[in-house]
Every structure is written in structure tokens, then in C-alpha cells.
Amino acid sequence: MRATARAWLADTAGGLPAVFWYLWSGLLINRVGAFAMLFLPLYLTDVRGASDALAGLIVGAYGLGGVAGVLAGGVLADRWGRRRTLVWSHLAASMLLATTAIVTNLPAIALLATLVGIAHSMPGPAFVAAIVDVVPPDRRSRAFNLQFWALNLGMAGASALAGLLAEASYLALFLVDAAATLAATVVIAWKVPETLLRTAPTPRPELAGSRRAGLLTPLTDRVFLVFVGLTFAYAVMTTQTSTVMPLAMRADGLGSSAYGLVVALGGFLIVIGQLFVPRLIDGRRKHRVLATALGLAAIGYAGLAVTDGLPGYLAAAVVWTVGAMLAAPPNAEINAELAPLALRGRYQAVFFLTFPAAAFVAPAVGGASLQYLGDGHWLAVGLLGLVTVAGHLLAGPPRERRVARLARTRTTAPVVRRR
Incomplete structure (x- = not known):
């Protein structure tokens, strides 16, 4: 033992x-x-x-x-x-x-x-x-898994402290x-x-002078932008939890305490289970892991179309939370692999923009969708998930070839500079 x-x-x-x-x-x-x-x-x-x-x-x-x-x-x-x-x-x-x-x-x-x-x-x-x-x-998947775990562990601690302090x-x-x-x-x-390695080699000839290119390089990198677009679609799905789902639960006669329970269950599952994710995904191709994760998210959110009680919401939350747990490490790892050495921060910035953008799009479009489609809104969210699954399966192989080319050109590894 x-x-x-x-x-x-x-x-x-x-x-x-x-x-x-x-x-x-x-x-x-x-x-x-x-x-x-x-x-x-x-x-x-x-x-x-x-x-x-x-x-x-x-x-x-x-x-x-x-x-x-x-x-x-x-x-x-x-x-x-x-x-x-x-x-x-x-x-x-x-x-x-x-x-x-x-x-x-x-x-x-x-x-x-x-x-x-x-x-x-x-x-x-x-x-x-x-x-x-x-x-x-070879250790980045674990590092990003632990980072995601820390974010959720910290949010759980923050939620517990915040209520006491606010009162x-x-x-x-x-x-x-x-x-x-x-x-x-x-x-x-x-x-x-x-x-930061100040003398990092330029990984691709077309990125010569990339330090002066600012945000232009990541914003014109087609392989990277396809990945960002798929991540944005997933972010729109997950943001339903904090934007549209409370309205749907209220329409089903469920109060704020029920909503809090559904959200708390997701956080609890991540805190307890995230550390077991590396063994599940190690050695598996990242785009297939992401496709599986997005498929679970699609099933979870689409399932809300046929439920109007708290047990159904809780069951759906379990499904999409498992998807989120599987998606976090490869999502961050792919983003890191696609970034040239000299532009890691800027690539991260463009990637991070997907989340505030999704926080705007999800309620803006989702509110109208829920109003006019009713439970059909959740079927539309599930369909978005299935489209994203197909996107990862199609974009994965060329993305992996691009990552392999970048890896071959990185002749020197990043070196930590001491103060």
C-alpha cells in the first residue's frame, strides 16, 4: 500500500x-x-x-x-x-x-x-x-494538472473565507x-x-524579428488560432454554468441554494479527483483526450434539456466536470508547445483572451437562446460540443506535426536566470 x-x-x-x-x-x-x-x-x-x-x-x-x-x-x-x-x-x-x-x-x-x-x-x-x-x-502535463488543481483548491478556500468575511x-x-x-x-x-531566456533561438525562419512583432505573430498563426478557436468554443460551453444555468434552474423552480450545490459539487470533484488525472491520460494523444473531454461536456450540457430537477442537474454536473478535469492538462500543454520560445508570454495572452470573450458571448447569446429555444438551448450547446470534438480530431494531427517541427528546432533548452 x-x-x-x-x-x-x-x-x-x-x-x-x-x-x-x-x-x-x-x-x-x-x-x-x-x-x-x-x-x-x-x-x-x-x-x-x-x-x-x-x-x-x-x-x-x-x-x-x-x-x-x-x-x-x-x-x-x-x-x-x-x-x-x-x-x-x-x-x-x-x-x-x-x-x-x-x-x-x-x-x-x-x-x-x-x-x-x-x-x-x-x-x-x-x-x-x-x-x-x-x-x-515530459513533466508539463503534471505541472498543468497541478496548476488547475491549485486554482480550484484556492477557489474553494476563497469561497469558504469570503462568506464569513463579507458578513x-x-x-x-x-x-x-x-x-x-x-x-x-x-x-x-x-x-x-x-x-526568461533572453538569447532564445528563433524557432522558425518566418519568425525572425518576432520580438518586434508584438502580438502580430500569434494573431496570424493559423495553427495556433484554430486551437484558440476550439478553446473558445469550449469556454463558451463551460461558462454556461455561471451565466445561463442559474436562469434555467430558476425557470425549473430551483432556488439559489440548489444552484450553489451544483457549483459546489463540481469544485469538490476537481479538488478530490484532479490529482488522479495524470495516470488516466499519460501516453494518450492530446487531441483524442480533448475530444473525449469535449464529448463528455456535450453530453452533460445536452442532458439539461431533459431534466428539470436537482438530481438531473447534479448528474449533468458530474459528467461535464469529469470532462473539464481531463481537458485542463492537455489544453495548457498544447498551448505551451505551439508557442515559440521568444513569444511564450504573448501566445499565452492571446490564449487567455478566450475566457473573457466567452464570459461576454455566453450570457449575451445564451440568454436570448434560452428565451426563444427553451430547453432546446441545451441541445444547441451539446451540438457546439460535438462540433468542437470533430474540430480537435481533425486539427490534432497537423497540430502535432507542427509541434514536432518546433521541438526539432529548439536546439537549446530554456535556462533559469538567477537574480
């Missing part, structure tokens, strides 16, 4: 460098404390007297800031460095959150929300680029979030060296 446990632990988390674990720790600390902005609408309406419409605009400003932050974070990660981008964006977020806690003027809060959105989104591309820099290719004091809510972000800053500044 002990030998089996050791073998499982080695398969799940073994062989990863210390720098990865410091990055992972900083990410976990940050996610556990990242709850203040979840309560921003309630804070604005209950404490600052904002109308629902104004609160929505201010929260929307936070989202727009996130789009700008993702792009800026990717460019800075490549030009300025991963470590600097991570440290200064975390430090800025900590200071902005603390300021938001004491500012009472609504226009000023709107400006701060925009700036917090920028600061919160900037570390994403740098985190992933740094992980790719330091983790050997006690909104001031405490923002200040504890600021303190957690500052703690993550300290961990990264203290233990994470610069991982």
Missing part, C-alpha cells in the same frame, strides 16, 4: 523543479485570497448605494480591465521578464485592493475596479510562461484579499528567479 502511494505521488507530482513549487505556492495563496471582487456587486449596492445598473457597469469595467491586463501581461512577460511582471502586478493589485477598501466615491471605485482588473489579469500569461520555462516537456465586514474582505496578494508577492519575489 505504501509503495503504491509513493508511486502515485511520484506520477502525480514527482520530478518537478523547486521553482515550479514556488510558483504553485504563490498561485495558491493568491487564489485563496482572491474573493473581494466576487462580492463587488453586493458591496456597491449594499454599502455604497449604487443602483443595480451602475453596479453592473462598474463590474463590467473590471472585466474590461481584465482584457487589457491579459494583453499587457503577455507582452511584458516576454519583454520585461516573467518575474518582474509577476511581482509588480501582484504588488499593484495588493495596493489597489487596499485603496478600494477605503474609497467611498463611486467614480473613483469604478476607476479602481478597472485598474484591479488589469492587475489581476496580468500575471496569468507570465505564470504559465514561467512554468513552461522551468518544467521539462463580518466588507472592509476586512478587501484588506484580507490585499494581504493575501501581498503574501503571494513576497513568495515570488523571494523564491522565483527570472526564467
Whole structure:
């Protein structure tokens, strides 16, 4: 039994460098404390007297800031460095959150929300680029699996803390979030060296001068954009959970407690089961794993068309959550493999844009779809999933050939630069 446990632990988390674990720790600390902005609408309406419409605009400003932050974070990660981008964006977020806690003027809060959105989104591309820099290719699947697990573990911890703090004091809510972000800053500044290789070789002749190309190169990379498009379609599906599904559950006579139970079940399954995913997918071709994952998501969401009770919603959540667990490691790994060495941050930035874009498209289109199609909306979501399954199966082989060509041209491995 002990030998089996050791073998499982080695398969799940073994062989990863210390720098990865410091990055992972900083990410976990940050996610556990990242709850203040979840309560921003309630804070604005209950404490600052904002109308629902104004609160929505201010929260929307936070989202727009996130789009700008993702792009800026990717460019800075490549030009300025991963470590600097991570440290200064975390430090800025900590200071902005603390300021938001004491500012009472609504226009000023709107400006701060925009700036917090920028600061919160900037570390994403740098985190992933740094992980790719330091983790050997044969261990990246495990690294991204652990990263996904940390995100969900942190969100579970944040949810537990947020409710208690919000009931006690909104001031405490923002200040504890600021303190957690500052703690993550300290961990990264203290233990994470610069991982950007300044003299990285250009992996393809057509990418010569790519450092000056900015975001143009990833935005004109057809193989990469096909993958981004498929990821966007999947993100539109998964965003149904937080945007359209609450409306469908209300129409079925289910309250907010039932919705909370469905969401909590998904988070619980990921926290408990994600560490067992590597053994399931190791050695399997990534596009087939993704096709399987998207197929499960399609079945789960389409299943909502024939259910109107809580047991049906819970069963569907189990199916699409298993799909999400399978999809996370290969999705991140493919994104890393397609990025040229000199443009990892910028490729990550374009990839990360799929999520705020999906957060806009899913409710904008999904609300109208639910209104006019009713339960047929979920069949449409399932059909989108099946189209995405076919897309991965068709795009997978040429994508793998492209990755193999890139791997052959990388004659020197990334080297960690010490401070």
C-alpha cells in the first residue's frame, strides 16, 4: 500500500523543479485570497448605494480591465521578464485592493475596479510562461494538472473565507484579499528567479524579428488560432454554468441554494479527483483526450434539456466536470508547445483572451437562446460540443506535426536566470 502511494505521488507530482513549487505556492495563496471582487456587486449596492445598473457597469469595467491586463501581461512577460511582471502586478493589485477598501466615491471605485482588473489579469500569461520555462516537456502535463488543481483548491478556500468575511465586514474582505496578494508577492519575489531566456533561438525562419512583432505573430498563426478557436468554443460551453444555468434552474423552480450545490459539487470533484488525472491520460494523444473531454461536456450540457430537477442537474454536473478535469492538462500543454520560445508570454495572452470573450458571448447569446429555444438551448450547446470534438480530431494531427517541427528546432533548452 505504501509503495503504491509513493508511486502515485511520484506520477502525480514527482520530478518537478523547486521553482515550479514556488510558483504553485504563490498561485495558491493568491487564489485563496482572491474573493473581494466576487462580492463587488453586493458591496456597491449594499454599502455604497449604487443602483443595480451602475453596479453592473462598474463590474463590467473590471472585466474590461481584465482584457487589457491579459494583453499587457503577455507582452511584458516576454519583454520585461516573467518575474518582474509577476511581482509588480501582484504588488499593484495588493495596493489597489487596499485603496478600494477605503474609497467611498463611486467614480473613483469604478476607476479602481478597472485598474484591479488589469492587475489581476496580468500575471496569468507570465505564470504559465514561467512554468513552461522551468518544467521539462515530459513533466508539463503534471505541472498543468497541478496548476488547475491549485486554482480550484484556492477557489474553494476563497469561497469558504469570503462568506464569513463579507458578513463580518466588507472592509476586512478587501484588506484580507490585499494581504493575501501581498503574501503571494513576497513568495515570488523571494523564491522565483527570472526564467526568461533572453538569447532564445528563433524557432522558425518566418519568425525572425518576432520580438518586434508584438502580438502580430500569434494573431496570424493559423495553427495556433484554430486551437484558440476550439478553446473558445469550449469556454463558451463551460461558462454556461455561471451565466445561463442559474436562469434555467430558476425557470425549473430551483432556488439559489440548489444552484450553489451544483457549483459546489463540481469544485469538490476537481479538488478530490484532479490529482488522479495524470495516470488516466499519460501516453494518450492530446487531441483524442480533448475530444473525449469535449464529448463528455456535450453530453452533460445536452442532458439539461431533459431534466428539470436537482438530481438531473447534479448528474449533468458530474459528467461535464469529469470532462473539464481531463481537458485542463492537455489544453495548457498544447498551448505551451505551439508557442515559440521568444513569444511564450504573448501566445499565452492571446490564449487567455478566450475566457473573457466567452464570459461576454455566453450570457449575451445564451440568454436570448434560452428565451426563444427553451430547453432546446441545451441541445444547441451539446451540438457546439460535438462540433468542437470533430474540430480537435481533425486539427490534432497537423497540430502535432507542427509541434514536432518546433521541438526539432529548439536546439537549446530554456535556462533559469538567477537574480
